[in-house]
Amino acid sequence: MIIDGKREAEIIRSELKKEISDLKSKTNKTPILTVILIGEFAPSKIYVKNKERSALEVGINSRIIKYPENVSEKEVLIKIEELNKDKNVSGILVQLPLPKQIKKEKVINAIDPSKDVDGFHPINVGNLSSGYKSIVPCTPLGCLLLIKKVEKSLSGKHAVIIGRSNLNGKPMAQLLLQENCTVTIVHSKTKNLQHECLKADILVAAAGKPNLVRKDWVQDNAIVIDVGINKVGEKIVGDVNFDELKEKTKAITPVPGGVGPMTIACLLRNTLECFKAHQL
Ligand code: NAD
Numbered sequence: 001m002i003i004d005g006k007r008e009a010e011i012i013r014s015e016l017k018k019e020i021s022d023l024k025s026k027t028n029k030t031p032i033l034t035v036i037l038i039g040e041f042a043p044s045k046i047y048v049k050n051k052e053r054s055a056l057e058v059g060i061n062s063r064i065i066k067y068p069e070n071v072s073e074k075e076v077l078i079k080i081e082e083l084n085k086d087k088n089v090s091g092i093l094v095q096l097p098l099p100k101q102i103k104k105e106k107v108i109n110a111i112d113p114s115k116d117v118d119g120f121h122p123i124n125v126g127n128l129s130s131g132y133k134s135i136v137p138c139t140p141l142g143c144l145l146l147i148k149k150v151e152k153s154l155s156g157k158h159a160v161i162i163g164r165s166n167l168n169g170k171p172m173a174q175l176l177l178q179e180n181c182t183v184t185i186v187h188s189k190t191k192n193l194q195h196e197c198l199k200a201d202i203l204v205a206a207a208g209k210p211n212l213v214r215k216d217w218v219q220d221n222a223i224v225i226d227v228g229i230n231k232v233g234e235k236i237v238g239d240v241n242f243d244e245l246k247e248k249t250k251a252i253t254p255v256p257g258g259v260g261p262m263t264i265a266c267l268l269r270n271t272l273e274c275f276k277a278h279q280l
Pocket residue numbers: 139162163164165166167168169186187188189193206207208209212227228229230259260261263
């Protein structure tokens with residue numbers, strides 16, 4: 001089975017659209033997602049444009065605040081403080097990566113946790129790892145929703161996650177633990193990666209290394225979720241050799257058209273959750 005992330009994301013977006021429109025008729029209010037974009041990094045500009053377009057499609061107003069590459073950390077922190085206080089702003093997202101004069105940690109910590117649509121604030125990270133209600137990072141949330149489309153109960157499954165980033169690997173592990181999986185995280189210093197991956201009922205690859213996961217790394221009937229987005233020549237590929245694996249897995253996500261669309265859908269979902277927490 002090839003998991004159609006594009007289709008699943010469309011379903012989420014149409015449900016969000018309806019809920020947002022219903023809320024608007026009741027409250028006369030619309031969620032607002034504010035994105036801070038610093039510098040001219042081309043992929044960031046594309047991501048932000050896509051987020052804005054997708055937000056508008058479901059009825060979320062989007063505001064992009066642009067700064068030049070050399071903006072000071074202080075100026076960005078002052079703006080975040082202003083957005084935190086602005087009752088009309090539902091969600092705040094600072095597009096990463098940041099120029100070197102701005103500390104990612106400081107910026108993330110400055111965002112009001114209840115407006116932190118990326119789920120990166122330590123309060124949200126702590127709540128997630130404690131099993132409390134929290135805003136969950138969009139990509140791992142999207143991965144979980146896709147996995148649960150294939151298998152409703154994940155209890156007792158062995159999940160192996162390649163990558164330990166704050167963005168992907170670590171929150172993915174927390175989400176799968178909450179689903180009662182046995183979780184292994186492997187990373188660039190893991191010895192015998194193939195041996196670990198072969199234990200997986202569920203394999204999530206988030207290393208950013210094209211063609212890392214080959215046919216003989218995965219047991220038959222595993223669910224394989226490919227988070228990687230890698231440019232190889234003119235092509236975008238994942239971390240998994242899709243052609244080799246598609247016949248032997250129970251289910252697999254393609255790249256593009258797998259996790260990517262779910263990430264944006266989950267960002268919109270998080271924005272709506274933040275809006276509801278503030279307005280209702
Ligand atoms: P990162 O560089 O922060 O982390 C990569 C992780 O993979 C690290 O923990 C590292 O130890 C591990 N790793 C690297 N090489 C490895 C190897 N050879 N074997 C085992 N582990 C290895 O990256 P990230 O931000 O987590 O992103 C990972 C990938 O996911 C990238 O390709 C990125 O573009 C993609 N991504 C996709 C989406 C999406 O929506 N689909 C969202 C975010 C990131």
